[in-house]
Amino acid sequence: MPPAYNTSHTFALEADAADALASLKQQFHFPKYQQQDVIYFCGNSLGLQPKNTAAAFETELSTWRGLAVEGYFKGQHPWLHFTDHLTPALGKLTGAQPHEITVMNALTVNLHLMMQSFYKPSGSRYKIMMEAGAFPSDQYAVETQVKQYGYHPADAIIEIAPREGEKTLHEADILAAIAQHGASLALVLFGGIQYYTGQLLPIQSITAAARKAGAVAGWDLAHVTGNVPVQLHNWDVDFAVWCSYKYLNSGPGAAGGVFVHEKHAASIDTPRLGGWWGNDEATRFKMEKGFIPKTNAGGWNLSTTQVFNMVALKASLEIFEQTSIEAIREKSIRLTGYLEYLLQQSPALRCNIITPADPAQRGAQLSLFFPENGRLIHNQLTDSGIVADYREPGVIRLAPAPLYCSFSDVHRFYTTLQKTLA
Template identity: 65%
Template sequence: MKTAYEATAAFARSMDAADPLAPFKNQFHFPQHNGQNSIYFCGNSLGLQAKTVEAAIRQELKDWQDMAVEGYFRAKHPWLYYQYNFSTALAAMMGCSEEEVTVMNTLTVNLHLILQSFYRPGKERCRIIMEAGAFPSDQYAIETLVQLHGLQPDETIVEIHPRAGEKLLRTEDILQTIREQGPSLALVLMGGINYYTGQFYDMPAITAAAHEAGAYAGWDLAHVAGNIPLELHNWDVDFAVWCSYKYLNGGPGAAGGLYVHERFGNDPAFPRLGGWWGNDEKTRFKMEKGFVPRSGAAGWQISTAQVFNMVALKASLELLHQAGIRQLRNKSIALTGYLEYLLQQLPLPCEIITPADPQQRGAQLSLFFPENGKAIHTKMMEQGIICDYREPGVIRLAPAPMYCSFTDVFRLYEVLRNFSV
């Protein structure tokens, strides 16, 4: 049922009072503006710090101080097995088994590593489909990947553009492009949510179409992880990567995530680049040559777990798991819907280009300003509205449901209502 919103402070307070997730707001630190919490709508870029992070880091520092190398075995959270701390929470978010997911490296490093397994071009089947305007790092990764194979990016990479006069991709156009490429297609790689428009793509349909064409389907879930519940295993997704510093609140440069479907993870003959941490634990300390991969996504790990780059993520995931991804999604739909409703009450010189259908977006609305977008963003920041700007002309507002409230959204409305642009 669609909520009947009202542009009043009393309505916002009533929604917060009925919100079972409201107490989590007090578990995070907010930047301050004029002595009060900023309006923080930038969780799609960098999530807030959980208040439990400081103690969690102190614990690891203390264990390092007291135990040194023995911390791998005797620390409160033994470092030798540190990556397992994330399996339960991430499996619930991503819709997969605990073996199909792991934490390691960072997003683009993981993308490069996993592409060595899933992109092996042949004479005919060599093309890669991606959305035009994908996040630059993905574009760079694919461009350099095909060059490493001696191929020309302009001939190998097929970019799908919106129709003339439109800013969003139509699912039917994506599926048609996949069918047209047919036997020449090796891989479909897309962002689950487009960082610029905020559009959430139809992952099950696109994955199925890629498989029907004989290609692999992989996803960059940087803007999806912790934002929208997924069913990666049931959707038959081959692989996915994501970062942990947006909706997962893992901190700047936090370790990234990797999902690999069990049909590949449980196949030791499936090609990958090996490393000591990806070797079978039963033989790892024999120190012998001959790589024997661990089962599951962990078989793609390369190096020792980055404990101090993972500890903030561990602290945040404990809170996120308590909240529950589906409860977060329910609040997100209502919260983003309220933001949309209030923005529509204002005479702002902009267009909301994110899909109006809540099922086609997450906790983000992209406001396209034909003129003066950067200047307007600067003025918003000066008023204590922390959001971000992306060329050309888009201000992104992302009320993360873990720590944003309906009152926060109404405060934004009050600021913008008296805002001369």
């Protein structure tokens, strides 16, 4: 049993000394504030740059420079199979088989492609269930998808909201709603971690309920992948999508990830939009009519691999391979718990932590709701070298990512916060 938290700087130093992941912090670049690394609690929005990223880009630039088109077949990482360098590590992070994962496009593009394949309204089964207040891109994607089939969003979309006076969802309410609307549900689509509150939803039980009701189970794992362990294959998730610029530290606009369960991916009859790069490689270069998809998640690839939009992901995954998602999660629970404890020692901080107190219901994020002055406090923290995230109305999101945040970072945040409040 780890020792209880306390507010002394000594505790933070001792916790860092005992941290098996502490050395990984040195593998990232930090912005500076007064010649000192900032406290970076914004990895839930954009992860830091790994120090090996520049060399990774130079490797591919060198291949392009020296081999040109032959880089597809030669060089250190032949581009024809570049995603093969990404899928094994992503499989470990998501509990998936490598052939169930591909990397392509960006999150919302991939969400549309997955819905094109798996949202198949028919008769009375045409509705989509999602959380109320989902990230706008998900709302827009679902809204426009149902409209394409001639449905009105107010009728075809079932939104599950928190109970009166609360900020987070109850598992029982979600499961009851799935059972209630089961006969009309075509798709159940939630965010694995709700971006605003930081609530980690019970992916396994919701997926099981959706499958029992005869609906497809899909997930937006933008705030999950690289943050908390999941078992997408064993939990029988139909599909999932995520970005790679948050906890996967792959840079702004980096290529997104897709999971398609092998029961769908292995069948060439699973509907999807076709593209040259998703065609069976044995016949791709015959340049013939007739799309024959690859029998894996790569069968959803449309265009040539975006090598330079995946290089930073490859570099970041090399750091993940030095540890495990289970070890990352173990530190995350401890680190986020320490942040929560210190916030509770600040009675002058007039806010509510709306992220669940149960570590099993959250990742590396605490959302602080301020009835007033939230933006002002956020700006003052920014002016003091604290990089966090503000979302209307009144929420400061703090995300101590365990790969590059330390217990000393959390303590320094606490002391800076005390000065700000004073």
